[in-house]
Amino acid sequence: MTIQNPIALAPPAVSVAADRLALESAIHEACARIAPLWPLRGFVAVNPFLGFTGQGFAATCATMRRVARVDMLMPRDFYLDALAEGRIDDAALEAALAASPAIPGAPGDVAALRAAAQQERSWDQTLPGARHPAAVATVAEVLDSLSGGDREASRTRFMIDEISRWCGAYFDEGQASWRLPIRHLSPYAAWRATARHDRNPEAMGIEGFRASVLALPCDPVEAIGAVLAGLRIPERARVDYLHRALFDIRGWAAYARHLGWVAAQQGRDDDSLVGLLAIRIAWGYALFQARSQDGRFRRAWTHAIAAAASAPQDGQLGLDAELAIDLLLHEAYEEAARRQLAGRLRAHAAATPLRLPARPAIQAAFCIDVRSEVFRRALETAMPGAETIGFAGFFGFPIEYVPFGRTRGAAHCPVLLKPAFTVCEAVQGATPAEETGLHALRRLRQRAERAWKAFKRSAVSSFTHVETAGLLFGAKIASDSLGLTRIVAHPRDAALDAATAARLGPRIEAKEEAGRLTGFDDAQRLAMAEAVLKGMSLAGTTFARLVLLAGHGSTTVNNPHAAGLDCGACGGQTGEANARIAAAILNDPAVRSGLAGKGIQIPADTWFLPALHDTTTDAVAIFGEDAVPASHATDLARLKDALARAGALARVERAVLLGLEGAMDLDERITARSRDWSEVRPEWGLAGNAAFIAAPRSVTRGLALGGRAFLHDYDAAQDEGGGVLELIMTAPLVVASWINLQYFGSTVNNDAFGSGNKVLHNVIGQLGVLEGNAGDLRAGLPWQSVHDGERFVHEPLRLSVFIAAPEAAMEAVMAKHQGVRDLVENGWLHLHALAEGGRAIRRRVPGGGWVEES
Secondary structure (H helix, E strand, O other), X not given: OOOOOOOOOOOOOOOOOOOHHHHHHHHHHHHHOOOOOOOHHHOOOOOOOHHHOOOOHHHHHHHHHHHHOOOOOOOHHHHHXXXXXXXXXXXXXXXXXXXXXOOOOOOOOHHHHHHHHHOOOOOOOOOOXXXXXXXXXXXXXXXXXXXXXXXXXXXXHHHHHHHHHHHHHHOOOOOOOOOOOOOOOOHHHHHHHHXXXXXXXXXXXXXXXXXXXXXXXXXXXXXXXXXXXHOOOOHHHHHHHHHHHHHHOHHHHHHHXXXXXXXXXXXXXXXXXXHHHHHHXXXXXXXXXXXXXXXXXXXXXXXXXXXHHHOOOOOOOOOOHHHHHHHHHHHHHHHHHHHHHHHHHHHHHHOOOOOOOOOOOOEEEEOOOHHHHHHHXXXXXXXXXXXXXXXXXXXXXXXXXXXXXXXXXXXXOOOOOOOOXXXXXXXXXXXXXXXXXXXXXXXXXXXXXXXXXXXXXXXXXXXXXXXXXXXXXHHHHHXXXXXXXXXXXXXXXXXXXXXXXXXXXXEEOOOEEOOEEOOOOHHHHHHHHHHHHXXXXXXXXXXXXXXXXEEEEOOOOOOOOHHHHOEHHHOOXXXXXXXXXXXXXXXXXXXXXXHHHOOOOOOOOOEEEEEEEEOOOOEEEEOOHHHOOHHHHHHHHHXXXXXXXXXXXXXHHHHHHHOOOOOOOHHHHHHHHHHOOOOOOOOOOOOOOOEEEEEOHHHOOOOOOOOOEEEEEOXXXXXXXXXXXXXXXXXXXXXXXXXXXXXXXXXXXXXXXXXXXXXXXXXXOOOEEEEOOOOOOEOOOEHHHOEOOOOXXXXXXXEEEEEOOOHHHHHHHHHHOHHHHHHHHOOOEEEEEEEHHHOEEEEEOOOOOEEEOO
C-alpha cells in the first residue's frame, strides 16, 4: 500500500464540521474503552476491561495486542507448568478445543495443541523491546523505535512524564501547597494556556512545540480532528489510534473517566476525558511536526500508517497463531478449575445435611466479600447452632454518610449506585448547645491539624521544623517502627474524648436539597427494611434472639490503597455506618409493625446488633452493646465468646498465606502487621477470588472454599417474581466480576493493568500513586497484592458463577439487562445453574442453551 504525501507541516485548512458527528462517535468509542479509576479516598476495584465487555474475551485479547501491544494472558511458561503438573489435563484441553471452534489457526486436536504449545514462539516475550506484530503505532512510538531502544531518548517516556506532571497539578485535591491558578478552565483550555509558557519540551529538543500547540483549534474535538487529518490516520483506524494514544496515559485517562462517571450519575456532563485526549493528541502532533523533515522518520511513519490501515478490526482475531494457542491453553486452565469446583459442590451436596435447631442460636449477616467466607465457617465451627448469612456489605442502604464535625461525607454504597440518602452523625442525647460546641471543637481541631501539616510541608518551614523538632519525635518513630503505636490515628477513631465518642451515633436527618429528600421518611424506612430482609432471604425464616449485622473494614498504615481493603459494596469505606443504620431501623417498633402488616413477623425478643469485622486481624467490634435489652445479656456474652474463638480460627487459616503458619504468637504478630508501616502485605485482601455462589447456605455450609468464593444467600422459593434474583445479578454479581477482573488484569500483566511495585509508590494529588517520582498515574493493584515474592497468590481465573435459580429466570434477567448479558455471552464470566441442592449443575453456553457441567 502506498501513502501519498503523508506529512503535513500544519493542520490542514479543512473544516471538521462536516464529519463532526463521525469524529465525536470515534472519540466517544475510544474514551469508552477506558475504565474509570476512583481516587484513593474511595479506591474500589474496577474491571480494567470494562469498555470491552460488549465484545468477546478472545477478541479483546486480540484488540489489546493489536492496538496497545500488551497481553491479557499469562506467559506461555505458566501454562506449560500447569500441563507438566497435571493441573491441565487432556479432558480440559479437549473441552477448550470444543468450546473455541471459531479461533482461526487453532490446532485441530489435543495432540496438536500440546505439540504447538511446546514449540518455540515466533517472537520471544522475554527479549527487551519484543513486540507483537500488526500494532497501531503512535508518533511517539515510531520515534522511540528510531532511537534504538535508548530510554533516555524516549519521546513516549518524556511525553508521559510531562502530561502526568501537569495532570497532577490540575486535578490535585489538596496535596499541593500552591494550586494551579487556571483550574477553573477545562483541561484542554488550561493546558494550552500553560503550554504557551512551557519551554521544557523545546529545551529537550522538540522544536516548535509551543507554536504547534497554539496552531491547533481551541475546541478539543476540532483539535483532535485536525490532528487525525494532519497525520493522515485512516478512517478505519481512528478509534484504534485514539485508544492507543489514551493507553499511553491510561492512569490519568481512567481518573478523567471517573469524573465523567460521577457527573453522569448526578445528571451533569463532564468532558475531562475528551480534553485529556486532545492534550495527548496535541503532544503527538507536536512531536510529528518537530521531525517532519526527517526522511528516516517520514519512511517509518508511512509504514506505520500502512500497517494501521491494514490491521484487523475489532471482533477479528487475525492470524496470530500464538494468541490462538495461548487462548486455548487459558481456556483449558479455567476449565480444569471449574470442573474441580463443580465436583466439590456436587460431592458436598451428596453428603448428609447438617441439622440446625428450629431457632438459630444467633444469626450473623456478613458481606459477600471472599474474606467473610473464612470467618463465617469459623463462626459456624465455634457456635454450631449459629446461622450465617451473606449479603452485600452496605446492607441495602445507599447512603452518603457525614461524620460528626464534617460538612461533607462519602458515599457508602456500590459505585454502580448513587446515594439516595444523607445520614449525619450526631451525639446522642446532647442538647443543641452541647452539639454545637462539640461540632465547633472538632472543626477547630481539624483546622489546627491542617495548619500544622501545611507548616511542616511549606518550602521554608519544613527545614527548620526538622532541625528543631526532629529529635523530639525519636520515641514516636521508634514505637511506630516496632508496631507498638500507629503512625496515624485509626481512621475510625473519633477526635473527641472517650466519653463523648461513646455517645456518637447516626442521626437520620430529612433535608430538602434541590428538591430531593435526603433523609428517611416512615415509608422509606419500611420499604428498605422489607427489601433488606427479603434480599437476605430472612423474610420467611425464623429469627434468632440476636441478629448480628457485620460490616467490614481493614486496619493498615502507610498504605495508599487502604480503601481497596475496605468494603467495595460501601464504595471503599467501612461498613460500620451501614450496619448501624440498618440495625437502628430494624429495631424500630414502628418499622416492625409495618413489616408485620406485610407478612414479615419479627419476634419481640429479636434484637439487631451492628458490628464491624476487621479483615486484617479478624477481630469483630460490636456497637451499641449498652442498648441491648438486659434479657439478652447471656446471649450477648455467648456471641462475643463465639466471635473471639472464630477470630482465632480464622487467623490460623489465614496464617498459611501470610507465612505465619505455626507461629506461637500468631495473634500478636497479625496485630503487629496491621500497625507496621513497612508491611507491604498486611492482609491478602480478595486475592484468590474465583467463584460467586448465590444459594441457600445449606449448599456450601461445611465446605471449605479457602476464602475464594463470594457467598450470597438466596432462596428462590422466597423470591416470588424474581426481583431478588434480578437485584443479585445486576448489582452484587457485577461488583464481584469487577473485583475478579481487576485481580485478573493485575496478575496477567501488572505493568499494563496493575500499579507496579508498592515499595516505590508516591501519592500524587491525593488521587493516586506514581511508581517512582514520574510516569503515568498507576491504576489497578500493586504487585504485592497478587504475588508473595516467590509465587502468585492469585490465580488468573474468570469468575465462575453458581446460582440456585431456575434457568428461565436467569435468562429473563439477561434478556432485560444488556450489561449482564454481555458478561455471560462474551465470556467475561462463566454462569452455572444449581439445582437439587447442588447435586445438579448446568453451565450456560455463549449463544444460548445450558449443558451439564462435567
